[in-house]
Amino acid sequence: MxxxxxxxxxxxxxxxxxxxxxxxxxxxxxxxxxxxxxxxxxxxxxxxxxxxxxxxxxxxxxxxxxxxxxxxxxxxxxxxxxxxxxxxxxxxxxxxxxxxxxxxxxxxxxxxxxxxxxxxxxxxxxxxxxxxxxxxxxxxxxxxxxxxxxxxxxxxxxxxxxxxxxxxxxxxxxxxxxxxxxxxxxxxxxxxxxxxxxxxxxxxxxxxxxxxxxxxxxxxxxxxxxxxxxxxxxGVETAVLGEVTGVRDGVTDVMVRGVNLVAARELDSDNSLPHTIGTEVLICIRAEDVSLSVGGEDAISSQRNRLTSRVTNIAQDGPLVRVDLDAGFGLSSYITRPALEDLELAPGSIVTASFKGQSVHLIDRATQHHS
Amino acid sequence: MDTEALWLTARLALLTTVILFVIAVPLAAWLAFSTRRWTSAIEAVVALPLVLPPTVLGYYLLVALGNQSPVGRMWQDWTGSSLAFTFTGLLIASVLYSLPFAVQPMLAAFSGVDRSLIEASSVLGRSWISTVLRVVMPLSTAGLATAIVLTFAHTVGEFGVVLMVGGNIPGETRTLSIDVYDSVQAFDYAAAGRTSLFLLTFSFVVLLTTYMIRRRRVPWVHA
The missing domain is CATH 3.40.50.300 (P-loop containing nucleotide triphosphate hydrolases)
Known part of the structure; x- marks a missing residue:
């Protein structure tokens, strides 16, 4: 070397x-x-x-x-x-x-x-x-x-x-x-x-x-x-390393520190090529794509990723509020002030963070063993 | 037609072209790629023969090559003969007189070579000389061909400088253009006409060739 x-x-x-x-x-x-x-x-x-x-x-x-x-x-x-x-x-x-x-x-x-x-x-x-x-x-x-x-x-x-x-x-x-x-x-x-x-x-x-x-x-x-x-x-609030665990119809399953996520395959972008199981990927999620809710975890939603998370920090950021979460990995969400008040969030609160598969952006990282 | 003058003209033009090619390639490459401040001054000097009356250039050359000048004397001591009114003196004059016709087409072609190709060559470990030989010149074939053709043709056509520096010595300095002048002086219009027609045809063919080279679309020449 x-x-x-x-x-x-x-x-x-x-x-x-x-x-x-x-x-x-x-x-x-x-x-x-x-x-x-x-x-x-x-x-x-x-x-x-x-x-x-x-x-x-x-x-x-x-x-x-x-x-x-x-x-x-x-x-x-x-x-x-x-x-x-x-x-x-x-x-x-x-x-x-x-x-x-x-x-x-x-x-x-x-x-x-x-x-x-x-x-x-x-x-x-x-x-x-x-x-x-x-x-x-x-x-x-x-x-x-x-x-x-x-x-x-x-x-x-x-x-x-x-x-x-x-x-x-x-x-x-x-x-x-x-x-x-x-x-x-x-x-x-x-x-x-x-x-x-x-x-x-x-x-x-x-x-x-x-x-x-x-x-x-x-x-x-x-x-x-x-x-x-x-x-x-x-411009990306969340970027964590994970691994591809499954490739199905138009979606890719990834695992980040024990948490399973679903990523939609997009056309004409990084997710357009099928990933191989076991590939190391960087998972990027923008905070504005993450919405928060309290209660009703069982509801069926088009938002394929629903993670029970704990609020770690709340900070005013321009007109919005940035809520940092521990979802097993660090995740952030941008919400409005009224939303913050309605949800009655404080550090330590338990919320459900949800986002669509399309909001999960996967970036391949070749490793030594990857050819 | 005076075949001796024809042969002499051809020899002069050929030698001038060869010598100028060797001088003009590095000069044009330097002018095209140097960032020094005085490149403009050198460019102006190179272009001088385009605008200077041939008699002026001829006068300076005559003085510089004559027995009174250090160069002329050195040559005289070294070879035992004078430079003025000889073929060698004429050759030196021709090289200077045709310099812009060799340098300018090359300069235009070299400047057109994509800068990143030259940078790629130097990053890949090639020296300046190697880069000119292996990248710049192969990508400037049209410009190089134009330079050769124009130098040759311009030397064939020169008159004023030849008369000043060479005079009119058969077999030594008497070129075709001098021959025409001489024939007219002697009222031999028929001879002058023949030589003139030959030079006219020759010049037309040369220019035609040049423009055909320029128009040829070479696939690997970048815009």
Missing amino acids: TTITVSAHIQRHIVDADLEIDAASALVTVLFGPSGSGKTTILRALAGLDPLDAGSITCDGEVWNEEQRIVVPARRREIGYLFQDHALFPHLDVRANVAYGLTRQQREDKESRISRALSAAGAAHLIDRHVRDLSGGEAQRVALARSIAPGPRLLLLDEPFSSLDSPTRTRLRTDVRGMLLETGTPAIVVTHDRAEALALADRICVIVDGRIRQVGTPQQVFDRPSDPSVAAVV
Whole structure:
């Protein structure tokens, strides 16, 4: 397993960020934030593609950037970079594209390296194709193979799936995480897509207006945003890890810390592909989708998820009230003030939290054993 | 038609094209991708022969290549012959005079290469030279072909600079365009007509080729 440490203080345009990467503790770091927040600026500086206005970048004790000076140029950083638009060389075929970054020594076993990289990226069947005949998803897989073929110390991915259609995007990001774990390649991924961040990250850095606002595991960041700006960016109140326990007609059963939930399969989104039993998934539930009731637990409802929960905290949040619950796992609900008064809720009250299967959003997380 | 002049013109144009190709590729690549402040100044210098009267350029070259200049003297000491009014002097003049015709089409083509491809190449460990050879040039074939054709044609057609620097020495500096001038001076309109028709046809074919290259739709050239 590759380990790498990067310590960077990056000032360029609107960005002013301190970044510490330690691949031994988190293999995949996601830089997450809205468009224009400076994520790509950080990534390009790390790659050596743009100079800093001020600051420094050090990798494994070697100085890469010192103030405005690029000490180690991009070509000597031994990194892989996956561009948004794949940036495959249009005049070369797939094989030549993947072989492009191989060093002289690596060229001795060129063919095996090419086929290994292509298989890892799930693109082995494309080896004899020409770049112009590839679909968007295929091109991005080949670009991925090209970036990992020389065995980079660090892989940088710039919104790698943003130009792809939804099913392709979902499949590819699961495969990418699987590939990173299998090859043990440390990676930094830039994305503004919540599902993508959750699916890929071991660690998330939330970036707003050029500043890093919060660093933590996906769970920490999405469960407990450190400030309102992060909360606005992450926008999901509940995100917990669970496991798929059953796949039926249009629904998927999941288990979270002993609690069974039902998730509807949506069309054209993350839930559109059938999950495999035993898959680890991130379960996201937005607080506005959770309604609360007192008594009448036996009533039959279209809300397939009904959980007896204990109120842990009540807080005013704008015009609404946020009620935090313990349903076996942490769950939140947004209700109105009159509703709060009618339900006579207080910390410790027992309520029934209910939400539809469509409100349960599942995000696949590839694990080491997942292929 | 004066075959000696035809042969000399062809040799001059060919050598000028080869030399200019070698000089113009790195120069155009540097102009296309450098972010330094004085690239504009270099661009202006490269384009000067387009607007300068050939006699002005010829005058400066004559002075620079003549026996009174350090360059001319050094050449004289080294080879025993002078640069002015020789084929070598003419070749140097042609290279300078046709420089913009080689650099500008290349510059336009190189600038059109998708920036992320160049970045991809450097992230993949390739040096600047390797990137130009393996990515930039293969994606600029139309521009390179245009540069070659225009350089050759422009050298064939040059007159003022040749007259200033080369004079009119048969077999040494007497090109086709000088031949036309000479024939007219000698009232040999028939000879002038033949050579002129040849040059006219040649120039038309060259330009036709250039525009056909430009119009050809190359599938892997990105917009």
